[in-house]
Amino acid sequence: MRNTTDVVTGLLTIAFSALGAWGIVLTGEPSEASVVEPTSFTKAIVAGLFILGCVQTWMGFTTKRKISYWPNRAAMKKIIYTAALFFCYASLTVALSDLLKNTGILWLADNVAFWIATFAFLVSALLVGGRRKPLEIVLVSAFVPTVIVFTFSRFFLITLP
Amino acid sequence: MDIVLSAIATALSPACLLANGVGVALGIIFGALPGLTAAMGVALIMPLTFNMPTVEAFSALLGMYCGAVYGGSITAILVGTPGTVAAAATMLEGPGLTARGESKKALDMATIASFIGGTFSCIMLIILSPLLAKAATAFGAQDYFAVAIFGMAVVxxxxxxxxxxxxxxxxxxxxxxxxxxxxxxxxxxxxxDIPQLFSGLPLVPVLVGLFAVGQILVTMEQAFVKNSQSSINVEISRKGLSLKDLTSNAYNFLRSSIIGTVVGIIPATGVGTASYIAYSTARSASKTPELYGKGVLEGIAATESSNNAVTGGALIPLLTLGVPGDIVVAIMLGALMIQGLVPGPLLFTEHPDVVYGIFTALGVSNILMLVMGLMAVRPLAKVLLVPTTILMPAVLTLCIVGGYAVNNSTFDLYIVFAFGILGYLMAKINMPASPLLLSMILSPIAETNFRRALVISDGDYSVFVTSPISLGVLLVTLGVIVRTVLVEIRTRRKLAEAEEQFVSDSVQ
Structure with missing residues (x-):
């Protein structure tokens, strides 16, 4: 294997085309007789993906360039942590919001879950990012959700999670 | 005429001017900060516009768009890092001028060139759009299909x-x-059989994930690699632009603005392409091409007037055909749809108030950009001092807000996350995200018209080649694909030869 990234990209594309084919199989019969059935467009796309996936894999095997897209392990670790934190942030917002809504206390249901989850996410993300001054971390983490809640929810009347 | 005047009055109302001003200011900040892009800015500001009237919403979005395209030049000139793709060519000349103590001159030139380019394209938008919309009424389903396929092939x-x-x-x-x-x-x-997918994947969470979360992760990684915020000097010199600098570039402004507008009109191209074409054209037309790359104002005049000229040009196919001219305008297409409007020739007859309101808003955005660029560039440049490791997590929180705001669905938050990871991985393997988004937007146009054409023709596929418009566009599309494949093969062959040469040299 001469270019791992290209080979993996090609194989993932082939895998995705297989997933697409499975989606087509799961799709039921069209409700009406039509000139072009609903999955005809998808079939062409999946076939195209499969062909391009094969070409990409073949090119990965034949190209001599060795490219590293993740040059720094420490940075990559931090990115994985940040991505994981972002997922936890989304999940915490959803869970906390449901929990506080179920208490029936009006002021608790009003953006408090979003504020807490955002504060928790920012504290963790800033620490992962290498910020070390406690006052700076707390101030930024409290300031950002407060501004968002005020601007979006109060001023622009946008519903927050 | 009354409708036009009332649309202009709406776009000049205090609420629209405020929205436009906030959009431009935020846009300049987004453009100036490396890692934050115009697409990300428009995607994130979009939720704020859901409850606004259409013209007010577009005032904010267009302000953000124009501001961000211009804002990239600030970083390109002062720091030597392009704030956005649009300013990548500006970076070839900006740092040279800054090193000679002429940063104010360069920034003023970027501001004025951006204003001229943006205003020129706005005038072209006003002149060409109604004509093209009229012509587009003759377009059949097969022609729309061909245009959509052309857009996908180009991108x-x-x-x-x-x-x-x-x-x-x-x-x-x-x-x-x-x-x-x-x-x-x-x-x-x-x-x-997943119920949440029955109504399809919502556009806004997908684009917030791809263009905001993915890009933020890439930027954070770069900041982690550097390990600390490198010291940035945002000091701006005193000496500004002279009248002679402007008059000597008059033809350059015009030529670059035309290039930008034309590139903008071609579906799926963008600011980066326009600025490089304008830059190389200015260089070949220059009497002193040897000075290019060392800091010449002509280069900045060319790149900045062309990239801002894309803004108006890109709106022409969007408003007349419903086909976006570039990726930011593709996001705006989503905003139009959320407002309950379908772009295309009918928009001009059914909602002229909105169309002329958008035209006026674009003109106002350019004027506000000029004013802010000339008067407030010093304080705006200070935003570059905010460390990436603080700024990016804060922007990530906005992604949650943006992803949730359209449908108020918690499932959308997971879509934001999933597409964020996809966007990051795509960036890592050098796979561009813009074709994905543009195809997502053009696909319904392509599929619906493809199938409609077949239904009308009773399943006869020759309908795509019997219409002259469709045939012409499909032939051009084929030409684009063949040319791309040939270029790819030639590049790979050259690369392989170079590698073989390198290996044989190493052995010797």
Whole structure:
């Protein structure tokens, strides 16, 4: 294997085309007789993906360039942590919001879950990012959700999670 | 005429001016900060516009767009890092001028050139759009299909150094757009029996994930690699631009503005392409091409007037055909749809108030950009001092807000996350995200019109080649694809030869 990234990209594309084919199989019969059935467009796309996936894999095997897209392990670790934190942030917002809504206390249901989850996410993300001054971390983490809640929810009347 | 005047009055109302001003200011900040892009800015500001009247919403979005395209030049000139792709060519000249103590001159030139380019394209938008909309009423389903396919082919071939990766991204976008309900008969397809997918993948969370979360992760990684915020000097010199600098570039402004507008009109191209074409044209036309790359104002005048001229040009195919001219305008297409409007020739007859309101808002955005650029560039440049490790997590929180705001669905938050990871991985393997999004947006146009044309022609595929418009556009599309494949093969062959040469030299 001469270019791992290209080979993996090609194989993932082939895998995705297989997933697409499975989606087509799961799709039921069209409700009406039509000139072009609903999955005809998808079939062409999946076939195209499969062909391009094969070409990409073949090119990965034949190209001599060795490219590293993740040059720094420490940075990559931090990115994985940040991505994981972002997922936890989304999940915490959803869970906390449901929990506080179920208490029936009006002021608790009003953006408090979003504020807490955002504060928790920012504290963790800033620490992962290498910020070390406690006052700076707390101030930024409290300031950002407060501004968002005020601007979006109060001023622009946008519903927050 | 009354409708036009009332639309202009609406766009000049205090609420619209405020929205426009906030959009421009935020846009300049987004453009100036490396890692924050115009697409990300428009995607994130979009939720704020949901409750606004259409013209007010577009005042904010267009302000953000113009501001961000211009804002990239600030970083390119002062720091030597392009704030956005649009300013990549500006970076070739900006740092040289800054090093000579002429940063204010360079920034003023960027501001005025951006204003001239933006205003020129706005005038072209006003002149050409109604004409094209009139012509577009003659377009049949097969012609719309051909234009959409052309847009996808162009973006897939231009967006990446690898046409294969561009093609894969475009096909992924096409597949994703087919998830949900069939647009002709309403049958469910590719939903994997997941109820949340029955209405398809929502556009806004997808684009917030791809263009905001993915880009933020890439930027954070770069900041982690540097390990600390490198010291940035944002000091701006005193000496500004002279009248002679402007008059000597009059033809350069005009030529670059025309290039930008034309590139903007071609579906799926963008600011980066326009600024490089304008830059190389200015260089070849220059009496002193040897000075290019060392800090010449002509270069900045060319790149900045052309990239801002794309803004108006890109709106022409969007408003008249419903086909976006570039990726930011593609996001705006989503905003138009959320406002309940369908772009195309009918928009001009059914909602002229909105159309002329948008035209006026674009003109106002350019004026506000000029004023802020000339008067407030010093304080705006200070934003570059905010450390990336603080700024990016804060922007990530906005992604949660933006992803949730359209449908108020918690499932959308997971879509934001999933597409954020996809966007990051795509960036890491040099696979462009723009073909994916553009295909997602163009796919319903392509599929609906493809199938409609076949229904009308009773299943006769020759309908696509018997219409002269469709045939012409499909032939051009074929030409784009063939050229891309040939270029790719030639590049790979040259690369292989160079590697073999390198190996044989190393052995010797």
């Amino acid at each position: 897939a071939s231009l967006a990446s150094s690898s046409a294969i990766k561009g093609g894969i991204a475009a096909l992924l976008g096409l597949y994703i757009s087919t998830i949900g309900t069939d647009p002709i008969y309403g049958d469910l397809r590719n939903t994997f």
